Amino acid sequence: MxxxxxxxxxxxxxxxxxxxxxxxxxxxxxxxxxxxxxxxxxxxxxxxxxxxxxxxxxxxxxxxxxxxxxxxxxxxxxxxAPAEPTADSGKDAFNEYQQAVHAEIENLRHLAEMLADPGPVEQAGRLLAASRPLPVLGLRAASSQARGFAYFAAKVHPDVRLLDEGGTMLADRIDAARRAGASALVCFALPRHPKEVVEALAYARESGLTVVTVADSAFAPVAAHSDLLIPAAVGTGLAFDTACAPMLLGRVLLESMCDGLPDAQARLEEFDARAAERGLFVE
Known part of the structure; x- marks a missing residue:
């Protein structure tokens, strides 16, 4: 990236x-x-x-x-890199919960600076839009990120396949996607990084898929098995990591993917019409 x-x-x-x-x-x-x-x-x-x-x-x-x-x-x-140290004025006045929020704000600020160069995200969007089907991989801590991405992607992409369960069938599902015509796979990889994810990405690349990865760091273990890795840091101030920046980056990738799908807007409008007919939402 x-x-x-x-x-x-x-x-x-x-x-x-x-x-x-x-x-x-x-x-x-x-x-x-x-x-x-x-x-x-x-x-x-x-x-x-x-x-x-x-x-x-x-x-x-x-x-x-x-x-x-x-x-x-x-x-x-x-x-x-001459610079003045950042001021931590008032830091001690924050409790641990506030500090966790401020740490996430810093992660989002860093993400915003990184997106000043939109090239990698735009490249990723083109790759994902062109893949039919589109496998979306995320295990353990990253499964919610993968599931959320797949949920929204399915509204505009004709064939999204969520891979959020490990086991011996994971390679089978990658094979099935490849045989069906998939050209790319998007992976969400967050700490702690399961060995199974690293192995799955290596297998996906061996199978001919281009791997696009959202990870917590450019130095994550999945980097060696990714064709395009875009980092978004997680927060580590609480007992369990927080992932606001990876989630937002996933939405940015969705936006970029929509740009590569000419019928994305029509699909969204069709969904809204059907949802209204079914009374799906209470608004």
Whole structure:
């Protein structure tokens, strides 16, 4: 996914590209991207605490990127991305629930900055609109995202196939979609990432499908098995992750897909007419 070229987050992602990172290192990288505006001012202990890893893991991460240690990495960040640290004024006045909401607002703000370059989303929309049928994959934590996307997509796309259950039949259902003419698959992948999703995406690509993935990070385990990955961060401030940004990104993909379906508006109008005839809604 391409972000605005001069954004701190984009410069960080360029720094990480081409490196084989461990899951712990991907977690650190993800945290740094989320805190791109002030990461150059964080100590290794502070970054470790934010990422939920040990301080030595941060040091090893810096070495893996080719630096002598974390201080050298931080000096590099200050040179290539000079910025003032973000102000956390009033942060301590918020309770844990408010902090979770503010964290989601930051995730949405980052998503908005990323969408300044609409190219990847527009490319994804064309791929999804052209696929007949369109398989939509999402397991465990991501199943609700996949189900919501499939529900709305079915209103404008002639053949949407929801894949929200794992097991031995998952590959069979991918095969069936491919035989029916599918050219692309869209996947929602959120932490914790099931091994089965990674395997399913690898199988889908081997079968000839183009994989479009919405994931929590460009460094998610599914990245290696995606032709086009568009990241949208999840909130981690509560006991269970929150996924406002991935949900909104899914709606953005739906909008882009509609642009590639000439009869999308007609299908929506037909649905509204039938819903009125059936008295489907109470409005």
């Amino acid at each position: 391409t972000e605005t070229t001069n954004s701190p987050a984009a410069r960080l992602q360029q720094l990480f590209e081409g490196h084989r990172l461990t899951p712990t290192q991907r977690r650190i990288a993800h945290c740094m991207v989320r805190r791109a505006a002030d990461v150059a001012f964080l100590s290794s202990v502070e970054l470790a605490e934010l990422a939920g890893v040990s301080q030595p893991s941060v040091t090893r991460f810096a070495v893996a990127l080719g630096f002598d240690g974390y201080p050298a990495l931080r000096r590099h960040l200050r040179e290539v």
